[in-house]
Amino acid sequence: MTLAADAQARLDAPVAVAPSLYESALQLLRLAHVLPAALIVPIEDQTPPGLLTARAANVNAFRGERNGRLRIVNRAPVPLEGAPDSEFVVFRGGEGLRDQVAIVIGQPNIREPVTVRLHSACLTGDLFGSLKCDCGDQLRRAARHMAENGGGVLLYLDQEGRGNGLANKIHAYSLQSRGFDTFDADEILGFEEDGRTFGFAGEMLKLLGVTQIRVMTNNPTKLSALEAAGLVLVSDHRIVGRKNNHNIRYLATKRDRAGHLLD
Known part of the structure; x- marks a missing residue:
């Protein structure tokens, strides 16, 4: 076989x-x-x-x-291209045993609704510009938008491969190269549709003093998770990356099978 x-x-x-x-x-x-x-x-x-x-x-x-044991362990200014007034805040004690990071861009007013994005780490897209997804585009566009529109908080979450890890993500890519879509590939490997959770992201925001949010996402699961964590969702906004011949099926699959809010 x-x-x-x-x-x-x-x-x-x-x-x-x-x-x-x-x-x-x-x-x-x-x-x-x-x-x-x-x-x-x-x-x-x-x-x-x-x-x-x-x-x-x-x-x-x-x-x-x-x-419940999430805490801030360190923070420091880290100027970014396109967002020079930025601070990295490192959290420990949440999801698994891994550190998580919030990038506070600009000077968001926490007494008012704060622009927020939850971004799951994607080594291939964020760092190497992979054409198989739109993650890198979303990351950089969110940071640029926050820098140009009063600031915000970008949570960079260590949840590679929808929570399955890098090795399993690459294994799934191998299956996708044989014709399976992104969710079928994960199912063949024994995983559920999406192994991520986002409750701890809500706790990160609350530790930063954020209570009201405007969320940049296409994923309705993130919105419901933040509301369940006790945050007030004021509005949600789409964030799209470039479409190409390598990611168009991936984007359509997220829309049709996972209900992502994509045209």
Whole structure:
């Protein structure tokens, strides 16, 4: 069987409801950024020596518990091209064990609605200008807009590959090169449609004193997550990147399958 045929067979396989223990195991693997495949072995009387254990309830509560321990650990001015009056604020204690960053651009008035963007890290697009997505364009256009329109807060979130990590993202790209769309590729690898959460981003904003927001996004999930975190959503605004022959299917898939607000 070819790789493409094997991937299609996985996609077409009937899906059963996973027992709660399996869901907890997958959640643990997501947090560890490893491929979602686990060996489930029943242990009868006591844990064998040298085996690390984690209770399912603790695994499932981990993300929420970490959000409550989010704190600012450092901040410093970092002038950016097109936004020289910028400050990087580093947070620790939230999503997973990774640092997260807020870039405060200009001098936003936190007593009024603040322009905000939640941007998930994309090494290929943000740094190398990949044509497969519009991430780099969105990042730079948001920063430029904030610099030219009274400032804002850009949250740069360590959630590469919709939360699946860089290695799995590149694995998904390999499947996409064989004809699968971005969501089918993730499903073949065993992931859900989007493994990211955004509740901790709301906590980051509140620690900066922001309570009312104008959000630059095409993703309605981000809007509902920020409202659920207790922020007042005053307005939301589209932010689009350049379309090309390499990303047009990706953009259409986000619109049609994930409800992104794209024309």
